[in-house]
Amino acid sequence: MMTRVLVADDSDAMRDGMVLTLTRLGYEVRGVRGGAEALAAYQRRQADVVVTDLRMVPVDGLEVVRRLRELDPEATVLVVTAHGSVSAAVEAMRAGAIDFVEKPFSPELLAARVEKAAEIARERRQARFARARAAALDEDRRREAGPGGLLGGSQAMQRVREQVAKVAATDATVLVTGESGTGKELVARAIHQEGRRRGGPFVAVSCAALSEGLLESELFGHEKGAFTGAGRRKLGRFELADGGTLFLDEVGELPPAVQVKLLRVLQERTFERVGGEEPIEVDVRLVSATNRDLQARVAAGAFRQDLYYRLAIVPLSLPPLRERGADVAELAVHFLGKHAGRIGRVLTGFEPEALALLGRHAWPGNVRELENVVQQAMVFAEGPVIRAHDLPPVVREAPRAWPTPGGPDRPLPEVLDELEHRLVAEAYARAGGVKAEAARLLGLKPSALYYKLEKHGIGTPDGGAGGEGEGER
Numbered sequence: 001m002m003t004r005v006l007v008a009d010d011s012d013a014m015r016d017g018m019v020l021t022l023t024r025l026g027y028e029v030r031g032v033r034g035g036a037e038a039l040a041a042y043q044r045r046q047a048d049v050v051v052t053d054l055r056m057v058p059v060d061g062l063e064v065v066r067r068l069r070e071l072d073p074e075a076t077v078l079v080v081t082a083h084g085s086v087s088a089a090v091e092a093m094r095a096g097a098i099d100f101v102e103k104p105f106s107p108e109l110l111a112a113r114v115e116k117a118a119e120i121a122r123e124r125r126q127a128r129f130a131r132a133r134a135a136a137l138d139e140d141r142r143r144e145a146g147p148g149g150l151l152g153g154s155q156a157m158q159r160v161r162e163q164v165a166k167v168a169a170t171d172a173t174v175l176v177t178g179e180s181g182t183g184k185e186l187v188a189r190a191i192h193q194e195g196r197r198r199g200g201p202f203v204a205v206s207c208a209a210l211s212e213g214l215l216e217s218e219l220f221g222h223e224k225g226a227f228t229g230a231g232r233r234k235l236g237r238f239e240l241a242d243g244g245t246l247f248l249d250e251v252g253e254l255p256p257a258v259q260v261k262l263l264r265v266l267q268e269r270t271f272e273r274v275g276g277e278e279p280i281e282v283d284v285r286l287v288s289a290t291n292r293d294l295q296a297r298v299a300a301g302a303f304r305q306d307l308y309y310r311l312a313i314v315p316l317s318l319p320p321l322r323e324r325g326a327d328v329a330e331l332a333v334h335f336l337g338k339h340a341g342r343i344g345r346v347l348t349g350f351e352p353e354a355l356a357l358l359g360r361h362a363w364p365g366n367v368r369e370l371e372n373v374v375q376q377a378m379v380f381a382e383g384p385v386i387r388a389h390d391l392p393p394v395v396r397e398a399p400r401a402w403p404t405p406g407g408p409d410r411p412l413p414e415v416l417d418e419l420e421h422r423l424v425a426e427a428y429a430r431a432g433g434v435k436a437e438a439a440r441l442l443g444l445k446p447s448a449l450y451y452k453l454e455k456h457g458i459g460t461p462d463g464g465a466g467g468e469g470e471g472e473r
Contacts, residue, residue: 034056192287
C-alpha cells in the first residue's frame, strides 16, 4: 500500500516544493493551505504521515498536532520549524509530534525524516491490526466455548475453572501443562478474558513452529538491517502484546539462546530488538504451555531451571479427556453446533448408541480428536441425528479388553502382580518409552516407576514394552 502523506503549509512555494519532492519519491501526497484545512482533510481521509509547518494562522502547527492526536491517538506528525525556533518544535513533540525538520532543509533531509515517520506509522498500523485481530479471535473463542470459555461439568473441569478464576484475578505468570489437544490455549485465553487485561491484546506464538533465528525476531522484533532480508524495523510479539497477554505455546521447545533472552525479560521486564541497543520496556502478562515434562528436561539439561521457576509461578495442569469422560457428550453437542454452518448440515443431536461409543473411546488425541470425529460424522450422517454407523471406525471398534488373569483358584498376589505388569507396560508403551511421562500417566513418582520397571523387566534389552532402557527412555 502506498504511504499517504498530508502536507500543511500556508506558504505556496514551500508547500509545493515538499509535495513535489515527496511525490517523486513515490508517496501519495496531498497539500493543503493551513491548519484548519489539514484537520478537515485528515477527517475526510486519514494520512499515514502529516507534515505541518509550525507558524501558520489562524490554526498553527502546534494546534494541529494537539487536535490530530485527539482525533487519532496514533496520528504520526512531523513538524517543520524556522531556524532558531527549536523550542517551539520541542513543545510540539511534547504534544505528540514524532520529529521536526528545521528550515532551511535539503530534499534529502526531508525524504529521510518522512521515511522514518512512515516507518513509525507502519509499526503503529501493524500493532493496531494485531490488536484488532486478537480481539476478534478472542470474541470468536468466547462465543464458541460458551460462558467462562471452558466447557464440561466434570469435577476435573470444575477444578480447572476455579483455578482459572483465581489466577485471572492476578498478574502471575502461568504455566499450563497437559497432553496435546487438551485445550491449553483455550485456558490461556480464559485467563486473559477473565482478568483485568481483557481489554488488551491476546497474542499467541508457537515456539516449535519457527527456527531459532526467526523465533527470536518474532518474539522481540528486529531493527532495519539486523540481518539479511530485514528491510525495515519489525515489532515483536512482546511489543504487540503490550498491555495484554502473551501466550507462548510449546514453550518446552525454546532453543537455549532464546531461553536466556526470555529469562532476562521475565527478570528485568526489558529487552532489545534483534540488532538494536535501546532497551524496550513492556507491560505483558505471560502465559506459557507445554505438553512436555519440563522438570525432566531440566534434569536432562535441555531447559534452564531458573527459567522453569520463572514460568511456573502458577502451574496449572489440564486433564486429558479420558479422565473427564462425563464431559464427552457435552463437548460433542457443542462441536455439532459449532460446525453446523461450516459443513452445511442441520443436525439435531446424537442417538444414544453413538454417545455411548463416544464415551467408551480412549481419546488419545483428546478434545481436538473429539472435534475432528464429530466433524467427520457430520459429513457422513444421512439423517437429522448422528448414528453409531456415522462415526469413524476407530470409535466404533470396541475398546481393547484385558485378558482375565487366570482362574478363581489363582492366588490373588499373583493376579495383582500380573495386572501391575500389564498396567506398567501399557503406560510405558503409551509414553513412547519416556519414563517420566509413563510415571505421570500412572500418577507415580519417577522413583516408584523405575522400581516397577526393573521389577518386571520392562524397558530392558531382555524385557518388554519396547526393549529400551537408556537414560530416560
